[in-house]
Amino acid sequence: MLLLRSVLLVALAASAALASGGRDKLSVRPILLSEHPDDATHRVYVKGQVVTTLRFEQSVDPVKTKMLGWEGRLEPLAVVRNKVLLEPLHDLDDDEAIPVVVTLVDGTEVPFLLRPPGREGWSWTDQQVDVFKNRESHAAMHAVLREALKKNDALTEENQRYRKEETSEDHALAALLVSGALAQTPFKVVERFFGKDADAEIDAQVLQGKVKAAVVFKIKNLAPEQPWSMKSARLVTLDKGHERAVAVRATGREIMPGGSGVVAFVVDGGAFMEDGKLTRLSLEVYRHDGMRQAFIQLDPALIER
Template sequence: MRAPLLLRSTLLLVLVATNTLANERNQPAVRPLLLSEHLDEETHRVSVKGAVVTTLRFEKPVDPDKTKMLGWEGRLEPLAVVRNKVILEPLHDLNADEALPLLVTLVDGTEVSFLLRPPRRQEWAGADQQVDVFKDRESYAAMHSALQRALEENGTLSEENARYRKEETSEDHALAALLASGALAQTPFKAVDRFSGRDEKATVRARVFQGKGKAAVVLNIKNLAPEQPWSMTSTRLVTKDRGEERVVAIRAIFREIAPGASGVMALVVDKSAFLEDGQWTSLFLEVYQQEGFRQVLVQLDPYLVAR
């Protein structure tokens, strides 16, 4: 874990490597793999991450004597087979160009080849935590798993479409877009504080603004990693004492930040977010990056909106 860098001001900016809260929010990722859909492929990719257990679950028991993995020494814990499951636990993240072959043999002689790789960039922090492998796509379990995944994907798309429609008419999102583009003069905000922080992966410069019943933060993030792009997986705004979720409007002018490059992100918070049971409260604004770490923590105090 990287050592936290703490800067104190009227606000608080922390660059800290912690994935505790992110992991609490994420449910285990289960992915079905229907072998009959991939007859032309010799191997099947499995995304793995350091210190994250990945389980391959099959319909029939696995033959441990004929299940082998190459080049795992120093990269993964020894391979474990428990009945119909193969358990993988990388000791650390694999390099972007690393690929470890795995051959799983079932007791009926069926052989399935896998390639263990780090998550693709577009997958952000998503390792495969459980892969349910089905040989017969017509089986009840396979059809049920595929249906559940389709329903989940459809629900996610519906939620995203509803969110996009709401953001199109949101005043706070419009203000965040102006701030992110540098058009401060077209907004009601004025700067009241600024400070910066740095760790081995990024530098962050923060500017804090007051507006008419609103507060805003503009983050300028520079990616210090020599090879890996920087991207944001999520943001979270919670009350300081109870940890209750609050709404925050976000606009970023980047999808991912290339090594050595910088990107700007703006966040706008309405006055109502600072009220808890009719009393003023401080807020914590958290930004999580692609590896699941909390990169930025900003404390927003009620003086920004309480007039």
């Protein structure tokens, strides 16, 4: 870690801490079985040390329910009446897939493929999968309707956020900083630091503006195969941990191995106020795998009043 003159702290080596906003989304979702014999095997997204439950409408035959090639990667599966419990010992690699065949007491075989969650911000870990053999049952139709409403609410919220960002001054400033147009913004560079770990090389600038502050990360991906992406960012007051809004813009969703990209953050001066007083802020950046890539303490001296 480097201690900078303006009391800005950066930790460029990834740490195991997770932001509350950066945790994997745990999901309960329905699967409707098809009568067509050529339908694809259903994928189930699992995470290390997180129990995933497959829940069926009827009891499961524990003798005929099996996993293939699971040794050393998952706990032995457990069958409890109409439920199958799965728990990976650790996160699966991106190219890993573990077949599971669940056999119901009526002889129906249901194949699954256990896969790791994707790297994208909208990826999920399956906490529970409700499997319906009778597609027209009341329970199945209710589960599908509930899932459709949930997706509609998420899309509505996302569209509202996009519309708000389109007219947001802070997001416009972040976009200018990402494009390298510093001269077109009210900011000036007051601190610069450089850091490197096994996966990333970061050249960062801290900027001061009129009632606003900003941080710009120029990131080079040093990983041989894994693309780098920002999973989440979290801005909180240092004293009480209250969440604050931060505008974020990036040159792209992912930085490929050997490539470079820019991520810019703009903080409004009002974020530094807590209980009527100026306070320091902590900006935390979490990468694709949930590890904390960097954090910076922002002093209220950064905003000119």
